Amino acid sequence: MRPPRWSPEASATGAHPLWAGTEVHRALFAPRSTVANSGATEPVVFAEALRHTYDRRRFALDGVSFTVRRGEVFGLLGRNGAGKSTLIKAMTTLIRPTSGTLRILGLDPARDGRKIRSRIGVVQQSESFDFTTVQGNLDVYGVLWGIPTAERKRRREQLLAQFDLGEVRKRRAFDLSGGQKRRVQVAREFMHDMEILFLDEPTVGLDVIMRRTLLDAIRQEVRRGLTVVFTTHNLEEADYLCDRVAVIDEGRILVLDDLENLKRLYGGKKTIEVTVGDGSAARFFSSLTEGLGSRGSVRATGGSAVILTDDPRGALATIVALSQSLGVQLEWLNVRVNTLEDVFLRSVQHGGDAHGTA
Amino acid sequence: MALPNLLRLIYRNMAVNTDPGSLVILIGLPGMYLVFFGFGFASLASSSQPGTSYLSFLTPGIMAFQVVMAGTVGGGILWADRRWGMLSQLLSGPFTRLEYLLGIMLTSLLFGLGGALVMLGIADALLGSVPIQPLALAVIFGSITVGSIFFGALMLLLAAMLKSNTAYNSVQILLIFVVNFASTVFYPLSSGLPLALRILFEVNPLTYVSDAVRGAYLGTFSAIDGFQLLVLLAETGAVLFLAVRSYMRSDLSYE
Secondary structure (H helix, E strand, C coil): CCCCCCCCCHHHCCCCCCCCHHHHHHHHHCCHHHHCHHHHHHHEEEEEEEEEEEECEEEEEEEEEEEECCEEEEEECCCCCCCCCHHCCCHHCCCCCCEEEEHHHHHHHEHHHHHCCEEEEEECCCCCCCCEHHHHHHHHHHCCCCCCCHHHHHHHHHHHHHHHCHCCCCCCHHHHHHHHHHHHHHHHHHHCCCCCCEEEECCCCCCCCHHHHHHHHHHHHHHCCCCCEEEEEHHHHEEEEEEEEEECCEEEEEEEEEEHHHHHHHHCCCCEEECCCHHEEEEHHHHHHHHHHHEEEEEECCCCCEEEEECCHHHHHHHHHHHHCCCCCCEEEEEEEEHHHHHHHHHHCCCCCCCCCC | CCCCCCHHHHHHHHHHHHHHHHHHHHHHHHHHHHHHHHHHCCCCCCCCCCCCCHHHHHHHHHHHHHHHHHHHHHHHHHHHHHHHHHHHHHHCCCCCHHHHHHHHHHHHHHHHHHHHHHHHHHHHHHHCCCCHHHHHHHHHHHHHHHHHHHHHHHHHHHHHHHHCHHHHHHHHHHHHHHHCCCCCCCCCCCCCHHHHHHHHHCCCHHHHHHHHHHHHCCCCCCCHHHHHHHHHHHHHHHHHHHHHHHHCCCCCCCC
């Protein structure tokens, strides 16, 4: 049976069949009086049934509901055009959702936009610079945020060092490489204090070392109490950074949970990849589907197939036995541990049913 | 104590628009007009005001021309901020759209007034100090204020409407040339002009600014100059309304 999509109603009542009664679920939705520090669990972002359309025909956000708790790193995963950036724009008050309820830090963006914006930081997906030097960009931004001169200089120097921008400090931001520009953009945002940092794909264009430097810098801020809402395509960095992730597609949240829980619930099955000679592939995969029965699902494309199974050892035995009996040459055979990528792909491909049983 | 939001935005606009290259265009170009045209055409041109040199005639015109340059600063800031992502970045900070717009308008105004002062200084260096009465000074800077707001709003309207770099720059350059040369900045409005050109001169808001500044500077301010200023005020209100409406409805970026 196809499990229902996540909804606040289901979550609030513990009705979601996948995680009702789990430890994560209890931690997330325990009555407030039972939580030691209720202030810490009060959502800093509360979204319910958010919808937004740009053209009155297609919904960029289509009934999105979720909460973000203070001090957590909340990841939004999704393909291009899934609705991640629209959601970020709504949370940062740049657009007003067509309908639904949104509260940021307990405030209504429609009425208290400025109050909200003065307590958040935003790193946009696209480039944004002033036509001045790297150092100038940081300085001007500090002035814009009202940071006193001495403190501004201190932060500027610290950030230039932290983001390895010291050597290019006198160069114009627009003349830098893609990765350097991204670093300037992120470093600049740390010029001011904030309670929530919204990062829209902040690591695009960064090399491995700088990506890790950036993620570590964010982690450090999180340890000091910063809440981070983070969109990304990169599942490894979501895995590295996020406490919880929501997979969003076509404007809807397909799954939302603690990372480990997601992997356990959605990635419980193992993945076997198998490739055979093209000539005999159709016959082989048809027999394999029959042979595995309820022990696994086979998704074949040309000469290759991906098999999801709870019983990888039994499935492997079936594959080998079939290849011998049918005289089919196995060209590639691989068993994989499930990753966040599997969770993501399955949830997107099956609209929230990551088990692939739809 | 932290500066109010509006002042912070003005500081930022000034800081990112006062690099040497921009200053050469903003101040150097009108300054060169003043020096080269002022001396170059002096032997050809006979001033419409007896006892006045062409350079004296040109100085208030070039001061008035600063309002157009100020307008290009304002339009340029909005256009660049949308194109390069700073508009949405700033508006996701502690600023409102209106503050951002006011920041641009006031920056334009500062460039207009500052530029006019620089031109006055250059003229003083070339002509010797010209005594200007306080009331005349008020008329000069009042006219430049209104003119800067008019052209600032006009350029903002363009920046809010035009998305392509080529289109924005082409329209802006064309506008600067037409407005500049079809006005009384460089030469007086005379009956010898072809009718079409004369109409263009007479409906050109820069003519109103130029005439008012010149009248105050040379001590020939007339009722017609005053009436033209009132017309300019009304036109400024209308263009400002259109610019604000267009800006408030515009997207935050060109993505």
